[in-house]
Amino acid sequence: MAQGSTREKTGRTRAPAGATADEDFITAGGHPTHVHDFHQPLYAPLGRISVSTPGSDHELSPSTALWIPAGTPHSARFHPDSLVLAEPFDADVHELPYAEPTAVRVDESRRRLLPARTRDAGAGADDASAFAAPTGIPSAALPLPRPTSATALTVAGALLRSPEDQRTATEWAESLHTSSTSLRRAFRNETGLAFSEWRTRVRLNRSLDLLDRGHQVGTAARVGFVSTNGYIMAFRRHFGCTPGAWIKGRPGQGNPRPNRLS
Structure with missing residues (x-):
């Protein structure tokens, strides 16, 4: 899906205090702050995504994905002509190696896995190999704390x-x-x-x-x-x-x- 669209499999979404809970709030431009009860990698094989999490902002691109642990409030803005992929992974089944939202490098061999997973209707949401593959290589990006004023x-x-x-x-x-x-x-x-x-x-x-x-x-x-x-x-x-x-x-x-x- 182009022009800042996103694909998400079935999962429960809830909103923190003051945030919207209805998944219909996801638009071509992004979505406001909300929380999932599943782990989710966000990836942009085309274009860029700007994701805000408590205390930090993340710029995602074809070489950088973001793991968002279950229970993490986050919002996103999809840049024009971007393709956004998101997949849920059951937090009761899988334990992430990250306690906080973590940017990860996506190399060529792993770059094909998440798009292939979204095309495969038979792929299980808890496929362990698919879950591990997008983790890739720890991000080398320099820390960029977000100002608050x-x-x-x-x-x-x-x-x-x-x-x-x-x-x-x-x-x-x-x-x-x-x-x-x-x-x-x-x-x-x-x-x-x-x-x-x-x-x-x-x-x-x-x-x-x-x-x-x-x-x-x-x-x-x-x-x-x-x-x-x-x-x-x-x-x-x-x-x-x-x-x-x-x-x-x-x-x-x-x-x-x-x-x-x-």
């Missing part, structure tokens, strides 16, 4: 959608009728990161998706770095290797992923 959250959401946005903290503050000092303080106090570092992590995380799909030329500009050298230096500082080495070491290339140094 309205202004900082607005800026964070915009940068997650468009990391190439070049507006400075001062320019963001002016557009939102606040001071740059207040905006910077909000990021520092609410996420533990300076505004510039938070934005750099957004850009680096988005670049991981491009690199995992084989893109290297032009990646720096596409994610908002003003120079290739600046991008390479930031990448090396956070991941311990160059983008080129990352591509050579990605799953399916026959080489181990270089170790992260930070």
Whole structure:
């Protein structure tokens, strides 16, 4: 299903206080906060999904899926022209290796499994091999705590959608009728990161998706770095290797992923 659609098998959905319980609330654009009593992996073989869980936001793409443990409040926004796949797994039968929502890498061999599972009407919802397969490889994405105040959250959401946005903290503050000092303080106090570092992590995380799909030329500009050298230096500082080495070491290339140094 395209244009931000999602497929879910039968399961019980309930809403936390103040949230909607009716599954008809799922639209082409996403759905508000709700809770499942089953574990669920979310995956976007096409396009992107923005998922909000308590304390964090997650950007999902063809190379990154998200396991949502049963009982976790979450909402989602489907970007235009995205294909969203979701499958339930009985929490009484399966125990996830994660206590919190966890992003996982999806390599080529596993990328075909969840779509194949959704096409197979005979596949059991508790198929252990299918349950384990999408787990893939732990995500290398840098942690991105979500700010809580309205202004900082607005800026964070915009940068997650468009990391190439070049507006400075001062320019963001002016557009939102606040001071740059207040905006910077909000990021520092609410996420533990300076505004510039938070934005750099957004850009680096988005670049991981491009690199995992084989893109290297032009990646720096596409994610908002003003120079290739600046991008390479930031990448090396956070991941311990160059983008080129990352591509050579990605799953399916026959080489181990270089170790992260930070």
